[in-house]
Amino acid sequence: MQRRTHRALVTGASGGIGAAIAEALAPHYTLLLAGRPSERLAEVATRWGATTVPLDLGDTDQITAAVAGLTELDLLVHNAGVAYPGRVGESTVAQWRETFEVNVTGPVALTLALLPALRAARGQVVFINSGAGLNVSPGLSSYSASKFALKAFADSLRIDEPLLRVTSIHPGRVDTTMQRDLVAYEGGEYDPTQFLAPQTVAQVVAQVAATPPDGHTHQVVIRPRGPVR
Template sequence: MPTALVTGASRGLGAAIARELAPSHHVLLGARSAESLADISAELPDSTPWPVDLTDYPAVAEACARIESLDVLVHNAGIADLGTIADSSVDQWRRTLESNVIAVAESTRLLLPALRAAGGHVVLINSGAGIRANAGWASYAASKFALRAFGDALRLEEKDIRVTSIHPGRIDTDMQREIVAHEGGTYEPENFLKPTTVARAVRNAVDTPADAHPTEVVLRVR
């Protein structure tokens, strides 16, 4: 059975992606702690917890070294720490770029031998903010533009690995609730994409026949 690693798999979109891949893949469930993975691990008993803080690079190196072959790598983990440029601190910029870009780049680098061995597929959960920037979203959008560039470069450098950037609009998740609260709005789930819908798009990209390379998928709320 092929192996898939999904980061940020403890809840929300990551958990939905893990559920979507589980019937046909052995899923490694990535998250910061084993405790946070308890529910999804119980739900998917054939999966394996992969708890590691992706910004703890020695720990990431140790965890990645145990993976010899990897068919699918879904980079879903990330943060959305919003604010205007005038109100954004150096620490905020560093946290955002560290979590959304540098951690992705380093874990991918460490997993390249396993991905090469399997002729694997890297799926980057990006955002509409990786295509256009909005006011109050500067650091987040900058990180997602950088993530898109990372994917484009990886695709050109690693000819035997498929790389897909998924650019969904706003998704009905706990993170989205925090964003709407930050914006001072009223949360209405029907205004957002369902996690299962985005997870299905990931599945469709992974299932694309080998003669095609799905490079970008853009999903907008109807």
């Protein structure tokens, strides 16, 4: 078995896209899976020989301490996120606050805490964004706004940190619990064949991570086959 010498930290790996990313990266990286402690996260970590890092992206005060022991990091994948389906008039300030804390402020705080380790490794940062971070759809007001902000942060990081390679990945709708909730809000019938598989997005992450060092992928847009959604 090949010895894994590179380190990757993935957020939101307890299920869905994050768990698929852990599986895709496991053959090549020593994995750190960051998130709130849960049985699901522990199961994913055990399955792929990963280490869990207790982390709450909504509590920025404890993020620096949670990753203080990392001196080098080759890959940081920001996957964790929340969404509250609803049009502007249906949303609440509390929902907007939580959405931005988890989807924007948390990733910013984690990136800042890990900048020395990423610089030391000349590492990569991958943001799992969304099609909603490029085009706004009805019923995704706070989520879309947070994803636009996350893209702007990724673009700024790419410009300001020339030692790093920074990529935003914008999937269309993916077969996850979040999408089931959104379809239920829309009053539609859920058909998983109309959505991307989490493993498809994970393979895109693995391909970006495997880009030779003379290449820098800035942005990837991937949609389900068929009508663009």
